[in-house]
Amino acid sequence: MLAAFIDHLALRPADLLAVKSYRPQDPEGVTALLSHGFVPVVTAMDxxxxxxxxxxxxxxxxxxxxxxxxxxxxxxxxxxxxxxxxxxxxxxxxxxxxxxxxxxxxxxxxxxxxxxxxxxxxxxxxxxxxxxxxxxxxxxxxxxxxxxxxxxxxxxxxxxxxxxxxxxxxxxxxxxxxxxxxxxxxxxxxxxxxxxxxxxxxxxxxxxxxxxxxxxxSGPTWIYARNAFIRRAAATALFLRSI
CATH class of the missing domain: 3.40.630.30 (Gcn5-related N-acetyltransferase (GNAT))
Known part of the structure; x- marks a missing residue:
């Protein structure tokens, strides 16, 4: 389902996708996010x-x-x-x-x-x-x-x-x-x-x-981008913003 969702969005190289989870996910959901390269960001607000x-x-x-x-x-x-x-x-x-x-x-x-x-x-x-x-x-x-x-x-x-x-x-x-x-x-x-x-x-x-x-x-927020550098930069910026 997650793969189909990402394909449907047809993200461009500079696009960002953020998934906010208000509840802890089940193991299968976490595995899917990690398998597709999503980066979890946990802040004090989560x-x-x-x-x-x-x-x-x-x-x-x-x-x-x-x-x-x-x-x-x-x-x-x-x-x-x-x-x-x-x-x-x-x-x-x-x-x-x-x-x-x-x-x-x-x-x-x-x-x-x-x-x-x-x-x-x-x-x-x-x-x-x-x-x-x-x-x-x-x-x-x-x-x-x-x-x-x-x-x-x-x-x-x-x-x-x-x-x-x-x-x-x-x-x-x-x-x-x-x-x-x-x-x-x-x-x-x-x-x-x-x-x-x-x-x-x-x-x-x-x-x-x-x-x-x-x-x-209640988090984390999961960050995804096709470009690994943009993905890491966005995750770092989100974390630093909360400090």
């Missing part, structure tokens, strides 16, 4: 925190840090704080627009850059049946939007954004907890937090680690 969903929710919560349990109890004890899963296409578009506004404000507040093209992604995200949209509302008003990719075995946290009101309510904790409950109900066995950055974003890392300490490698 790591995530994963939660085992096979225990029941009481056991999952009991294994979490005390502060995480406290935040869950705090959030679930607020009657004006609700979690709403959105299925209507118009509601999903509206929620995505809310996410964009919150995400832009968050970028300005924290000063980070992002390669997410929200304008290009808007219609794709809203219509993708594999994406779960969750709004946390306070008094009926959205204060947090979370977008999660769903699959048979693994649900992966993709994007989240919130406003200042969410911080004092425990909205982020409630969102993750409701998604975990939903994932278990639909038969998923693992929840992927979508990456970790303890050096650059310690607060978010600590939030995720309070629920699970299972840090795993």
């Amino acid at each position: 790591h995530t925190i994963e939660l085992d969903l096979t225990p029941d929710t009481d056991a999952i919560l009991a294994a979490a840090d005390r502060r995480w349990r406290r935040e869950v109890n705090k959030a679930t004890g607020q009657p004006d704080l609700t979690a709403v899963f959105l299925t209507d296409p118009d509601e999903r578009l509206r929620a995505f627009d809310t996410f964009v506004r919150m995400y832009a404000a968050l970028q300005q507040r924290k000063g980070f850059s992002s390669g997410l093209d929200t304008a290009a992604y808007r219609d794709l995200a809203a219509s993708d049946p594999h994406l779960l949209f969750l709004e946390i509302r306070q008094g009926g008003e959205p204060i947090l939007v979370r977008i999660v990719h769903t699959a048979r075995a693994v649900w992966t946290d993709f994007f989240t954004a919130s406003d200042e009101r969410a911080r004092s309510t425990g909205a982020a904790t409630l969102a993750v907890w409701r998604i975990i409950e939903r994932a278990r109900q639909e038969g998923a066995s693992r929840f992927d937090f979508g990456g970790v950055d303890p050096a650059g974003n310690r607060g978010v890392f600590d939030f995720k680690r309070a629920l699970s300490r299972n840090v795993i490698q």
